[in-house]
Amino acid sequence: MSGLPASDKDWRAQCQAKCKSSFGLPPKIDLNQLARNNGSVAGVFPIVRLSRLVQDLPAQHHIRELADIEQDATGAVWYEFKGSSQQGRRPRVWLKVQAVVTLICQRCLGVMPFVIDETVEFELFPNEAKANASDSVDEADPDAPEPLVADGPIDLLGLVEDQLILAIPYVPKHETCEPAKTSAGDPVEQVKRESPFKVLEGLKRDSK
Template identity: 30%
Template sequence: MSQESFVIDLRALARDGRRLEGEVPVSRLGRVAESVLEPAGTVAFGFQGERDGEGKLHVDLWIRGSLVLQCQRCLEALQWPCEVENRLLLLRPGEAPPEDELENDAEDALEVEPLTDLLALVEDEVLLALPLVPRHDDCDPPVKAGVDEEISPFAVLRQLRGKV
């Protein structure tokens, strides 16, 4: 799929039960590129459309990639495997989600216009999947070089308390 053809009728894809796959450079996903340490590599994605027995339109979405985030403990680069799988119930603009879907955590309801920008949808899903505080499983915080041990503010308070 060429990068120019990422705007499609998502409802038609679901109605016809078609499958669509693609790949996009991380640097092309503007908000994601701003949220990572290095906007390197690519993100692969796929959409599988489906119409259920009740006539509702669904899309199963998957996203795979590896993003370079900044560890919030050691401040070094962290390779984070981005893996997203989501099922979307497609709604017309202004259409309210069915009552039974409001309690269903297995899928999300999404209002879609006649033409949907798949890259914007992929970007939204990647942003929602990013960890709030990315960090390595085992790393140490940075150490100030050439500085003696800092005095804890609580130690200072303890000394002041002892003088009273």
């Protein structure tokens, strides 16, 4: 139970199917060309490849092979870049990224799996000056595309890493922290030893 959106299960499977030959090595690509062709690049790779991201995080789940991903979604990053070009406007690229990152709750210091599900739209510019001068980018509008200078092949890993870093809360906290378990009274064990009728009674009582 990772908490990744079930509705995107097929999307994640497609990412995995598309990257068999380059697991862990998303290529540098020309995003302008991707936009011109209305193309798509997708894949999945281990989160530990993102050194800037993981240097300040607790130990992340290591995924060694593509085949490991079905069993434990934690530690994998699924991504897709989709290009789009339309007459009369600058080329655009959408990045969709999903991952489960292991964080430490700052309230109870327990492990906290954190689901990331982000989509960002980039508007491509040939150089910095043009990107800065663009008046199509409205800073006040949160839905406005991000300006991105794409003057040649771009390191996809870096773009994905930036999005994950932005998505991680500065002070992570569980919505509700689990009470600390004592070694003497594991609640699951206690229920097992009781008669089924008592357990039912307990369930009824709790639901009132």
